[in-house]
Structure formats: structure tokens, C-alpha cells
Amino acid sequence: MDIFSFIxxxxxxxxxxIRDGLTQLLLAAxxxxxxxxxxxxxxxxxxxxxxxxxxxxxxxMYITLLERKVVARMQDRVGPNRVGPLxxxxxxxxxxxxMVKEDIVPEGVDRPVHLLAxxxxxxxxxxxxxxxxxxxxxxxxxxxxxxxxxxxxGSVATISVFMAGFGxxxxxxxxxxxxxxxxxxSYEIPQILAVxxxxxxxxxxxxxxxxQAQSGAFGLGWFFWYIPVGPIAFFxxxxxxxxxxxxxxxxxxxxxxxLVAGYHTEYSGMKFGLFYLAEFLxxxxxxxxxxxxxxxxxxxPFVQQIxxxxxxxxxxxxxxxxxxxxxxxxxxxxxxxxxxxNFGWKRLVPITLALILFTAAFLWFYRGVLLFLKxxxx
Amino acid sequence: xxxxxxxxYYLILAAALFCIGLFGALSRRNAIAVLMGxxxxxxxxxxxxxxxxxxxxxxxxxDQAGVVFALFVITxxxxxxxxxxxxxxxxxxxxxxxNVEEIDLLKW
Amino acid sequence: xxxTAIIAQLVFFVVAVLTLAAAFLTVLVRNVFHAALALVGTxxxxxxxxxxxxxxxLAIVQVxxxxxAIAVLILFAVMLTRGMMQSQESGTNKQWAWAALAIAVLFLxxxxxxxxxxxxxxxxxxxxxxxxxxxxxxxxTYLLPFExxxxxxxxxxxxxxxxxxx
Numbered sequence: 001m002d003i004f005s006f007i008x009x010x011x012x013x014x015x016x017x018i019r020d021g022l023t024q025l026l027l028a029a030x031x032x033x034x035x036x037x038x039x040x041x042x043x044x045x046x047x048x049x050x051x052x053x054x055x056x057x058x059x060x061m062y063i064t065l066l067e068r069k070v071v072a073r074m075q076d077r078v079g080p081n082r083v084g085p086l087x088x089x090x091x092x093x094x095x096x097x098x099m100v101k102e103d104i105v106p107e108g109v110d111r112p113v114h115l116l117a118x119x120x121x122x123x124x125x126x127x128x129x130x131x132x133x134x135x136x137x138x139x140x141x142x143x144x145x146x147x148x149x150x151x152x153x154g155s156v157a158t159i160s161v162f163m164a165g166f167g168x169x170x171x172x173x174x175x176x177x178x179x180x181x182x183x184x185x186s187y188e189i190p191q192i193l194a195v196x197x198x199x200x201x202x203x204x205x206x207x208x209x210x211x212q213a214q215s216g217a218f219g220l221g222w223f224f225w226y227i228p229v230g231p232i233a234f235f236x237x238x239x240x241x242x243x244x245x246x247x248x249x250x251x252x253x254x255x256x257x258x259l260v261a262g263y264h265t266e267y268s269g270m271k272f273g274l275f276y277l278a279e280f281l282x283x284x285x286x287x288x289x290x291x292x293x294x295x296x297x298x299x300x301p302f303v304q305q306i307x308x309x310x311x312x313x314x315x316x317x318x319x320x321x322x323x324x325x326x327x328x329x330x331x332x333x334x335x336x337x338x339x340x341x342n343f344g345w346k347r348l349v350p351i352t353l354a355l356i357l358f359t360a361a362f363l364w365f366y367r368g369v370l371l372f373l374k375x376x377x378x
Numbered sequence: 379x380x381x382x383x384x385x386x387y388y389l390i391l392a393a394a395l396f397c398i399g400l401f402g403a404l405s406r407r408n409a410i411a412v413l414m415g416x417x418x419x420x421x422x423x424x425x426x427x428x429x430x431x432x433x434x435x436x437x438x439x440x441d442q443a444g445v446v447f448a449l450f451v452i453t454x455x456x457x458x459x460x461x462x463x464x465x466x467x468x469x470x471x472x473x474x475x476x477n478v479e480e481i482d483l484l485k486w
Numbered sequence: 487x488x489x490t491a492i493i494a495q496l497v498f499f500v501v502a503v504l505t506l507a508a509a510f511l512t513v514l515v516r517n518v519f520h521a522a523l524a525l526v527g528t529x530x531x532x533x534x535x536x537x538x539x540x541x542x543x544l545a546i547v548q549v550x551x552x553x554x555a556i557a558v559l560i561l562f563a564v565m566l567t568r569g570m571m572q573s574q575e576s577g578t579n580k581q582w583a584w585a586a587l588a589i590a591v592l593f594l595x596x597x598x599x600x601x602x603x604x605x606x607x608x609x610x611x612x613x614x615x616x617x618x619x620x621x622x623x624x625x626x627t628y629l630l631p632f633e634x635x636x637x638x639x640x641x642x643x644x645x646x647x648x649x650x651x652x
Binding site: 442 | 616
Binding site for chain 1: 542543546550554555561565
């Protein structure tokens with residue numbers, strides 16, 4: 001292998017090195033070719049899954065620190081600074097605290113439902129991580145229906161909210177669960193429709209192809225610049241996705257001043273930790289997807305020459321979008337239930353429908369003109 | 379990989395799922411549970427449609443009839459669930475029950 | 487038998503057993519909320535079956551529509567009628583034994599029928615992304631049914647809203 005291409009794209013290089021080495025080792029040991037392919041497929045799959053499963057919680061821990069730091073700056077405080085230099089070990093201390101807390105199962109709860117709810121909250125989010133392209137060629141799987149898969153996984157979260165709300169035997173949890181479910185299914189629609197705009201522009205539902213379609217000049221042909229549809233679709237996506245994961249200003253399901261903590265009132269210790277994990281992984285996920293479909297993901301200047309830059313571009317854009325969400329949290333008050341429903345159904349849904357019609361009509365017209373010119377020239 | 383599982387397996391699975399759903403629809407008292415049984419039956423039919431498309435169609439890529447029909451069935455199931463559950467909720471409001479045996483005003 | 491065939495059939499059996507177990511729970515559990523959750527499990531199993539049949543689009547639509555919309559509607563209905571869950575009477579009606587008997591006969595008949603018919607396997611195992619073909623078919627060959635289904639969905643939406651309104 002060429003040493004420069006290894007340095008310029010180290011993770012993919014390492015992956016290929018391990019895969020080729022393993023294949024040759026097995027073939028040399030006299031294993032038949034098809035069995036070798038199967039074994040290598042399983043081992044490399046396990047490896048990628050392990051890396052993603054380690055990366056996800058670590059990332060989540062440091063997003064919590066980022067949130068506390070950023071919101072503290074906005075409120076003119078310092079934020080956590082006691083545990084380790086600049087408070088960098090704070091998330092680890094928090095994690096230990098979650099682990100050692102007593103696991104309380106309140107009386108009268110629906111035991112299996114109560115215990116399964118936090119697990120079902122985390123699993124779809126972690127599964128969604130499979131399709132994210134972290135850099136050039138750095139996705140766990142490249143599904144041809146990637147974005148649709150993502151939206152499907154997002155809709156599974158509703159089930160866990162219901163389980164937590166109904167299984168807790170607590171009226172605050174029940175009200176919070178009902179609110180959360182109504183909110184998630186209402187805002188799922190504008191989210192799906194907003195994602196449809198970049199899909200139309202790219203002509204593909206595969207996340208990697210949507211990113212590929214945004215190369216343009218210097219890797220800056222992002223769909224965000226397709227004025228007017230790009231920016232509008234992006235803001236609708238950001239609002240709908242924020243509402244879908246119940247964050248400020250759409251945090252009615254866990255409005256602490258009315259509902260104690262909504263559907264996770266009765267959860268403590270690591271079970272609450274799992275809900276917390278799901279919430280922050282979701283924050284990362286919607287930011288990563290927003291960065292990928294509207295801001296080109298790993299696309300950027302010189303990424304064709306040095307693929308390793310793609311990782312920096314991707315994480316830079318994602319963290320900027322996370323900070324925008326934290327800015328919402330620092331700046332906006334919580335909205336009321338009737339405002340929430342009116343905003344979703346009477347504003348976002350018509351806007352996105354109009355956007356889709358406009359985009360499709362524009363593309364049809366544009367391609368017609370191109371075809372006409374081609375026919376005219378030839 | 380796909381054709382290494384015989385078509386018969388899928389058909390038996392679908393038949394079993396259909397029968398379970400039918401049992402639920404016939405034997406449950408709660409109207410919502412009856413609707414769940416119907417959803418199971420629709421799913422079983424969909425498995426059959428897709429399996430016949432995959433195994434029986436000479437060109438399963440250009441001819442997507444099975445998948446299209448399954449999509450229509452899913453759409454109809456969504457419409458059925460929406461109207462059916464709206465009816466259940468309306469009945470619960472006026473009669474304070476969702477037990478299908480007690481909803482007998484039209485019986486004589 | 488080849489190794490891949492053994493693995494494929496093993497995966498099929500595991501998924502089939504889990505799906506049928508969830509389906510049994512759906513119709514047998516007395517608590518309607520638990521039944522609805524078991525129904526979600528069945529939907530997941532059926533989605534896995536679609537994946538094995540190389541109908542990826544359908545598998546994802548199954549999760550999106552059946553779990554994200556229909557199961558959620560059912561859970562909402564269960565919550566709104568939760569007064570019914572306090573009653574201690576059994577979840578099944580008086581005719582359950584007769585129903586079980588008739589359905590056992592039906593299943594036996596279907597089973598024998600399925601085993602006796604010589605099914606033709608003419609499908610080719612070429613793997614490509616079939617979604618573009620599906621989209622083209624939906625908007626050309628099946629355009630009229632597609633539009634009719636859209637109108638039906640709209641009618642159901644308005645109808646459900648009118649019926650459930652207080």
C-alpha cells in the first residue's frame with residue numbers, strides 16, 4: 001500500500017490493512033475462499049460495530065460537557081471546572097455517579113415495560129449511527145436507503161416514550177408520555193418532508209450519494225446554498241428535528257415546572273442514564289445528519305487531495321450545529337402545547353410541501369432546458 | 379443467498395401468522411385487540427405477496443408488482459387503523475366500554 | 487448443503503420463531519398494552535422477513551408506517567381507553583375454544599395445501615438497488631391505483647378526525 005494514501009486517510013487505510021491481512025492469513029491457513037469471505041465479513045463487521053459502540057457514548061459524554069460549558073457562558077457563569085483540567089473529567093465523574101446509584105423500581109410499575117423502555121430508547125439511535133459518514137469512505141454501512149432508514153429508526157423512539165410513560169404508574173409520566181408521543185408524530189412529518197428536499201436535489205436517498213452530490217467547486221456545492229429552497233429546508237429540518245427529540249424550546253414532555261420530569265420521572269440510576277444517553281446521541285445524530293445533507297458532510301476544500309481533512313470538516317460542522325441547538329436552549333423560552341401543534345401543522349407542514357413542489361418543478365424545468373439545449377446543439 | 383431458503387418456508391410462516399391473527403380477531407373481547415388481530419392478518423398477506431413476487435416473478439427487478447401491492451396494503455392498513463381506532467374512541471366516549479360483546483345496540 | 491445456505495436458513499428460523507412468538511403474545515396476553523407492544527415486536531419480525539426477501543424499501547416502510555404510525559395509533563387508543571384495563575374478566579370471549587378449533591383445522595389445511603403444490607422458483611438472485619424501479623412502476627403502471635389510494639388515505643384522515651372529534 002502506498003504510504004501517502006495511508007497517511008492521508010488513516011482510518012480507511014487501517015481498515016483495509018486489517019481486512020487484507022486477515023484474508024491472507026486465513027487463505028494461507030488453508031481455509032476455503034467462500035468461508036474466508038464469510039469469516040472476514042463477520043470479524044470486520046464486529047470491529048466496526050465495536051468502534052461505533054465505543055465512540056458513541058464517549059462522544060455523548062463530551063457533548064454533555066460542551067452543553068454545560070456553552071450554556072454557562074451564555075448565562076455568564078463558568079460551568080464545571082473542578083474535576084480535572086477545565087472540568088474535562090466531569091463526564092467521567094457523572095458516568096460513575098450514574099453507575100453506582102441505586103436502581104429504584106417504584107411500586108406498582110409494569111416491571112418488564114419499565115425496564116425495557118430505556119433500552120428501546122437507546123437502540124434505534126445507536127443503529128442510526130451505522131449510516132453516518134464520518135469522513136471519506138468512513139461509514140459503517142452505505143445503505144442505498146440510508147436516509148429513509150434513519151427516519152424509520154427515529155419513529156421507533158415513540159414506542160419507548162409510550163412504554164416509559166405508561167409503564168411508570170405515575171400521572172406525570174403518563175401526561176409527559178402522551179405529550180411526547182403527540183409531539184414526535186406531529187413533527188416527524190415536516191422532518192421527513194424537509195429531508196426530501198436534499199434527496200430530490202441529489203436524486204438519491206443514500207446518504208453517501210447525497211454527500212457526493214454536494215462536491216461542487218472546492219467541495220463547497222452544499223445544498224444550503226441552493227437559495228431559496230436550501231436555507232428554508234434546513235431551518236425547517238432543524239426546528240422539526242429539535243422538536244422530535246424533545247429539546248428546548250420544544251421540551252414540553254419533560255417540562256420540569258409542570259410535569260416533574262415527564263416520562264422519565266420514575267427513572268433513576270443507569271436507567272435514567274440511558275434516557276440521557278439517548279437524548280444526547282440524538283442531538284449529535286440530528287446535527288450530523290443536518291451537516292451531511294445541507295452542509296456537505298465531509299465535503300470541503302482540498303478534501304479530494306487529503307481525505308483525512310473530511311473528518312475535521314464533518315466534526316466541525318456537526319459541533320457548530322450542536323452549538324446552535326445549545327444556543328436555542330440558552331436563548332428561548334418553552335412554547336405552549338397549542339402553539340406547538342399550530343406551529344407544526346399550520347406552518348411547517350405547508351412550508352415543506354410548497355418547498356417540495358417548488359424544488360420538483362424547478363428540477364423538471366432545469367432538466368428540460370438542459371435536454372433542449374443538448375438536442376439543439378447536437 | 380436469497381433463494382437458499384425455499385418458498386414453502388415463507389408460505390408456512392405467513393399461514394401461521396394469518397391463523398394467529400384470525401384467532402385474535404375472533405376471540406378477543408377488547409375492540410382494540412380485535413384490530414390488532416386484523417393487522418396481523420394483513421401482515422401475513424403482505425409476506426405472501428412479497429414472497430410470490432421474489433420467487434415467482436421471472437424478472438423481480440423490472441416487475442415490482444408484489445412490492446407495489448404490499449405498499450397499497452400497508453396504506454390501506456393505515457387508513458383502516460385510523461378509522462377503526464377513531465370509532466373505538468368515539469364508542470368509548472358514548473358507551474364507556476370497548477368490549478365488543480357489550481356494543482350490541484343493533485342486535486335483536 | 488453449502489455453509490451460506492445453512493446460515494440463511496438458521497437466520498430465517500430464528501426470525502420466524504421470534505415473529506410467531508410475538509404474534510402469539512399479541513393475541514393471548516390479557517393486558518392490551520402488553521399485546522400492543524408484542525404487536526410491535528411482530529412488525530419488526532415481519533420487517534426482517536422483508537429484508538430476507540430483498541425488499542429493503544418495504545422493510546423500512548414497514549418500520550416507518552406500521553411501527554411509527556399504526557402501532558403508535560393503537561397505543562394512543564389503548565391509553566385513551568385505559569379504564570378498560572382495570573377489569574379482571576378474561577380477555578377472550580366465550581367462542582374462543584370453537585375459534586381455536588376451526589383455526590387449527592384451517593391451518594392444517596393450508597399446511598397440507600402448501601406442501602402439496604409444486605411451487606416454481608423462477609426468481610433470479612441478482613442483487614441491485616430495486617427502489618428506482620419501484621418508484622418508476624408506481625408512477626407509470628400503477629399511477630391510477632396510486633392516486634386512488636392517496637384519495638382514500640385523505641378520506642380516512644378526514645373521516646377519522648370527524649368521528650373522533652368530541
